[in-house]
Amino acid sequence: MQIDILTLFPEMFSGVLGHSMLQKAVEKSAVTYNVVNFRKYADNKHSQVDDYPYGGGAGMVLMPQPIFAAVADLKEKAACKKPRVILLCPQGTRYDQKKAEELAKEEHLIFICGHYEGYDERIRKHIVTDEISIGDYVLTGGELAAMVVVDSVVRLLPEVLGNAESHIKDSFSTGLLEHPHYTRPADFHGMKVPDVLLSGNHKLIEEWRNKEALRRTLERRPDLLEKIELTPQQKKWLQEVEKEVN
Known part of the structure; x- marks a missing residue:
């Protein structure tokens, strides 16, 4: 370019x-x-x-x-x-x-x-x-x-980011805000990383990340939810998150 x-x-x-x-x-x-x-x-x-x-x-x-x-x-x-x-x-x-x-x-x-x-x-x-x-x-x-x-x-140009998929799940790229991130140590002054992220179960981790992205968007930018078409699974997760929030 x-x-x-x-x-x-x-x-x-x-x-x-x-x-x-x-x-x-x-x-x-x-x-x-x-x-x-x-x-x-x-x-x-x-x-x-x-x-x-x-x-x-x-x-x-x-x-x-x-x-x-x-x-x-x-x-x-x-x-x-x-x-x-x-x-x-x-x-x-x-x-x-x-x-x-x-x-x-x-x-x-x-x-x-x-x-x-x-x-x-x-x-x-x-x-x-x-x-x-x-x-x-x-x-x-x-x-x-x-x-x-x-x-x-x-940053979106091919090969610019070290990981070619880094930007795909960035905030707004999916229409949602990005899920929370954690790194070491797993326990910092009593503040612990969610157990699911330490489980090694990639399916559960992906589900957690999707739900947390929906939760963060609902809490901080609910207007974004009106602009995107959620999948049936995302709608189900959103309903679960709404019950937890309320």
Whole structure:
């Protein structure tokens, strides 16, 4: 996958992209990052990328010319001529795991990180394929949001995680929150690991994990249960959990 990031602050990405799973993905040739300061594409004397909004109002608005020029250049240089061009914006669609899985199937992603009051509307209408919001709040710029999306997508690429199945049962990947985890010691200051996890009975362990995932989702995010179709077995487990909770 090729990931291009258009930003006015490229130095913000050096630490994030150069460590942990995002760096390992590069080492495994799963992804290539290209962080670009789109100011260099401005065609005016002072490399200005923003201006006052027509009609008046507070703040500055990103001009279309630098963004149009930058995206056109990246497309021309890329092997994939139809990249997904993603605008990080509070007005965008709420980001979730399903969207991450969708983007992970692409060959080329271009992220546009804005600053100031907003974007010239022509950027949205004529360049962008996706507008994404990571939550109902406003950030200073799109850089942090881009980092979140990039991290969630890259970890899904083949061979990036040490265990190819690690992400399959992550929270939200199944539509449910993930079950609790335990490791050694089995008894820590009187706080014990559930006996079933020490039993060696894989069938019972899997059943416990499924029920606990349902329990955690019911307790913390019951809204998620309304969005997925449970199997007959999951419905049975959920009924058992509801009785225990009540």
